[in-house]
Amino acid sequence: MTEVERRHRRVQRIVAVVYVGIPVVLLAIVAWVSSRGPAAAWIGLVLPVAMLVIGLVLLPRHRYQPRWWAGVGGLLGALTGLIATLYPLVIGVWWPAILAIPAVILGLLVGLLLARRANLALLVPVVPELAESPYELVFQVRGAPLATVLLGADTIQIRSSPTARNEDQTRSYPLSAITGTFEASLSGAERLKFPIALTAVGTPGPAVILQASGEDWVLPTNEAAILIELLDRRRNKP
Structure with a gap:
């Protein structure tokens, strides 16, 4: 078994806990409380069952998309904490x-920490063989804490925040449209132009020069070298 295969199994176990395990815990709590109340109390199972169904539906869709894990984990965890404490009424x-x-705070933190653990299990340390995996690989833009560069199977995407939706907040390029990738070193004094509405604080360090669709973009990231290697491997993948 390869290192990436071992990571995949570990990551998917944690992601399953986030999407399915948390609702199951709430379902057990609500069922236990309902068993000690009137018959009408069993109606309370509707919400945890709905959460479980949603988790089961979203799990295969988000399986390889780490950008969703924290949001879903935090939401499910917070709801579990809230319902578990109010339902005994x-x-x-x-x-x-x-x-x-x-x-609610504890549930939120548990969901976020599980998502973070899944991310770390996948990406630490980053290895070139991840380019052959189906996972979206997320890299932080230095100087803009919420901004990310997301390397997908067929596209590369720049996002101003994890929840960015509008065209001025996110931009995607097919990997086939990329004509060049270069590593650069920034002094921190450069005025950078981004393909989206994004303001980043100039910081010294490595960066990726990305040439795509006739445009050149400088993306500051501390993982410039590995991002370029992964990007080139996916671009050249048969």
């Missing part, structure tokens, strides 16, 4: 409701 137990806010 249906059987007259009120004291868990006092813990609702801490439980």
Whole structure:
């Protein structure tokens, strides 16, 4: 078994916990509470079952897309904390409701930490063989904490934030449109032009010069060398 295959198995186990495991925990809590209340209390199972169904539907869609893991994990974790502390009210137990806010925060952190663990299991350390995997590979733009360069199977995408949707916030290029990639070193004083509406603080360090569709873009990232290697391997993949 190769290193990438080992990572894939580890990552997918963690992602399954995020998308399916968290709703299952909530389902068990709600079922336990409902078993101690009136028959009508079983209606409360609708929400955790809905969360479980959504997780099962999204899991195959997001399996190879790390940009979604943190958002989904944080949301499911926060909802689990909220419902788990408020639902005992249906059987007259009120004291868990006092813990609702801490439980929401704890659930949010658990979801985010699981997503982060999956990302680290995939990317640390970054190895060139990841280029042959189906995963989207995400690299941070230095000087703009929310901005990312996302290397997909057939495209490279620059996003101003993980939730960017508008055309001025995200730009994609087919890998076939890329005509050149070069590593550069920035002093931090350069005025950079980006293919999207993005303001980055100038910082010294490595950067990628990307030539695509007749345009040249300078993308500051601390992982410039490995990004170029991965990009070139995917571009030249048969």
